[in-house]
Amino acid sequence: MAKAQQVTVVGSAALDTLITPHGSVEDILGGSVSFIGAIGGLFVPFNIVSVVGDDFPMHEYGFLRERNVNLDGLEIAPGKTFRWSGKYHDNMNIRDTLSTSLGVFADFQPHLPVLARDAKYLLLANINPELQLQVLDQMSAPKLVAFDTMNLWINAARETVLEVIGRVDIVIVNDEEINLLTGESSLFAGALKLTMMGPSYVVVKKGEHGSILVGKKGVPFICPAFPIADPVDPTGAGDTFAGAMIGYLAATDDVGFFNLRQAIVYGTIAASFTVEDFGLNRLKSITIDDIEERFRLFRAMVEF
Amino acid sequence: MAKAQQVTVVGSAALDTLITPHGSVEDILGGSVSFIGAIGGLFVPFNIVSVVGDDFPMHEYGFLRERNVNLDGLEIAPGKTFRWSGKYHDNMNIRDTLSTSLGVFADFQPHLPVLARDAKYLLLANINPELQLQVLDQMSAPKLVAFDTMNLWINAARETVLEVIGRVDIVIVNDEEINLLTGESSLFAGALKLTMMGPSYVVVKKGEHGSILVGKKGVPFICPAFPIADPVDPTGAGDTFAGAMIGYLAATDDVGFFNLRQAIVYGTIAASFTVEDFGLNRLKSITIDDIEERFRLFRAMVEF
Numbered sequence: 001m002a003k004a005q006q007v008t009v010v011g012s013a014a015l016d017t018l019i020t021p022h023g024s025v026e027d028i029l030g031g032s033v034s035f036i037g038a039i040g041g042l043f044v045p046f047n048i049v050s051v052v053g054d055d056f057p058m059h060e061y062g063f064l065r066e067r068n069v070n071l072d073g074l075e076i077a078p079g080k081t082f083r084w085s086g087k088y089h090d091n092m093n094i095r096d097t098l099s100t101s102l103g104v105f106a107d108f109q110p111h112l113p114v115l116a117r118d119a120k121y122l123l124l125a126n127i128n129p130e131l132q133l134q135v136l137d138q139m140s141a142p143k144l145v146a147f148d149t150m151n152l153w154i155n156a157a158r159e160t161v162l163e164v165i166g167r168v169d170i171v172i173v174n175d176e177e178i179n180l181l182t183g184e185s186s187l188f189a190g191a192l193k194l195t196m197m198g199p200s201y202v203v204v205k206k207g208e209h210g211s212i213l214v215g216k217k218g219v220p221f222i223c224p225a226f227p228i229a230d231p232v233d234p235t236g237a238g239d240t241f242a243g244a245m246i247g248y249l250a251a252t253d254d255v256g257f258f259n260l261r262q263a264i265v266y267g268t269i270a271a272s273f274t275v276e277d278f279g280l281n282r283l284k285s286i287t288i289d290d291i292e293e294r295f296r297l298f299r300a301m302v303e304f
Numbered sequence: 305m306a307k308a309q310q311v312t313v314v315g316s317a318a319l320d321t322l323i324t325p326h327g328s329v330e331d332i333l334g335g336s337v338s339f340i341g342a343i344g345g346l347f348v349p350f351n352i353v354s355v356v357g358d359d360f361p362m363h364e365y366g367f368l369r370e371r372n373v374n375l376d377g378l379e380i381a382p383g384k385t386f387r388w389s390g391k392y393h394d395n396m397n398i399r400d401t402l403s404t405s406l407g408v409f410a411d412f413q414p415h416l417p418v419l420a421r422d423a424k425y426l427l428l429a430n431i432n433p434e435l436q437l438q439v440l441d442q443m444s445a446p447k448l449v450a451f452d453t454m455n456l457w458i459n460a461a462r463e464t465v466l467e468v469i470g471r472v473d474i475v476i477v478n479d480e481e482i483n484l485l486t487g488e489s490s491l492f493a494g495a496l497k498l499t500m501m502g503p504s505y506v507v508v509k510k511g512e513h514g515s516i517l518v519g520k521k522g523v524p525f526i527c528p529a530f531p532i533a534d535p536v537d538p539t540g541a542g543d544t545f546a547g548a549m550i551g552y553l554a555a556t557d558d559v560g561f562f563n564l565r566q567a568i569v570y571g572t573i574a575a576s577f578t579v580e581d582f583g584l585n586r587l588k589s590i591t592i593d594d595i596e597e598r599f600r601l602f603r604a605m606v607e608f
Contacts, residue, residue, distance in 0.1 A: 186534060187531075188531055188533050189533055209513045210528065212531075219601065220605060221605060222528045222531065222605045224514065224526045224527075227526065229492050229493055261608040265608050299608075300523045301526045302527075
């Protein structure tokens with residue numbers, strides 16, 4: 001068994017106010033690094049790099065410390081924490097942003113502590129691509145870099161996004177983003193086009209319809225979603241997917257295509273827990289054994 | 305190896321006029337029994353029961369005879385063949401019916417020849433549920449009956465549809481139909497509810513998102529679709545799916561849950577060929593070896 005490696009994740013820490021068909025919650029823990037740390041810490045030590053305001057309820061991150069999540073790279077700046085508010089439709093694939101208050105996140109400048117710089121695995125969660133470039137410049141010698149973004153940055157800073165894509169190993173996108181980036185309406189054609197721009201692999205997230213993994217050559221991997229009959233809150237599902245994926249890769253320290261398939265399945269399973277309750281509630285209550293058990297159940301659901 | 309069994313299929317034979325983003329075609333061979341016979345005949349002998357008008361280009365069914373499809377149950381009645389015309393949107397999951405002319409199909413009364421009555425496998429394709437009951441009454445002793453319908457019949461003849469469902473083994477539905485039948489918006493909850501109404505298994509077709517197979521107990525089977533980058537015409541994909549599924553079951557004469565999973569995958573593969581060209585064009589050109597080859601490729605795409 002290979003030696004488990006550490007992961008560094010750079011992204012947002014936020015307080016979310018959410019309305020879903022199942023109810024509403026106010027100012028709960030959110031942001032990509034919260035979800036990624038919560039799930040990833042079950043696999044290997046994670047180094048979080050982000051910023052919160054002095055209004056942030058830091059004690060609520062206590063469970064992250066217990067999961068081997070290092071918060072030395074989490075800056076506490078004078079001012080307000082980034083807040084996002086959204087409302088999900090009955091079809092929870094559709095959501096409206098009600099408000100966004102960047103607060104201290106507007107002036108975020110990532111400064112990586114030594115441990116974070118030396119990590120072999122890096123996850124660039126969705127932030128301004130200029131900051132993602134700064135992070136890449138600070139890293140010592142990462143073995144694998146995974147990257148997430150959103151339509152906002154592709155539209156506002158396309159060239160910078162493409163520059164980041166040229167420097168990473170795995171790009172994680174949804175159908176809208178792949179269409180914006182490549183002009184292709186076919187996910188497979190778009191994913192293949194993206195691999196020509198630098199990354200070895202492209203992961204396309206399709207929400208309740210699963211995900212696909214495409215490399216520069218060879219057959220793609222098609223992964224259905226784990227079925228959840230009555231999802232409560234989809235917030236963070238994509239971040240959880242990415243966090244478990246890179247967490248499993250770091251735990252096994254194997255970036256081959258077959259191991260990446262396993263990592264995608266772990267991401268799928270992790271995301272299925274997230275949507276079962278609001279925010280981090282479900283992730284807080286699970287163990288690695290719960291993940292392994294659902295992994296086995298999933299295999300039983302897809303084998304033929 | 306079990307002895308291969310025959311299949312009887314009762315459904316529509318039609319002439320289709322189609323408009324898709326890839327072009328348009330006029331009065332081409334269509335209807336459920338055409339697609340089902342074309343694919344099913346690659347697995348085992350099929351007995352077709354349907355009706356066409358005296359304007360039907362019977363010579364175009366020549367390739368069906370070569371595939372062991374028995375046309376003795378295909379009545380030729382004075383009058384016009386059933387015609388359907390539809391237009392597919394850019395998102396080919398959505399289609400508008402432009403016109404429907406029932407012709408001789410309006411007075412269709414299924415009369416099963418002896419061979420058709422004695423078949424061990426029966427596929428009730430989408431027709432008036434009153435006729436489906438008549439077919440069930442004529443069958444000698446089928447080992448397995450699979451059933452398809454559409455929203456039209458569920459709305460217009462709900463009680464009769466439910467009566468048929470109570471007498472079959474496998475119900476094949478899409479998301480809209482399962483919602484109409486059970487009131488459930490969750491596919492899994494709806495499918496489970498349907499199994500309480502009689503059938504041992506429910507297959508839910510999700511088009512480009514694959515299908516699921518749910519039994520009265522045990523874990524469900526989740527099957528993604530085989531990816532086709534640029535589908536030309538989705539007409540008949542669902543019929544082809546059902547035809548290959550029951551064809552494989554009859555060829556192996558094994559109706560156990562694990563073999564049913566394999567049958568679903570054969571259905572998935574068969575449907576992926578259908579959408580590659582208009583109408584029956586692609587199905588006409590394939591062999592069972594083509595199906596087996598794509599089956600192996602599919603396995604390579606989903607294993608982890």
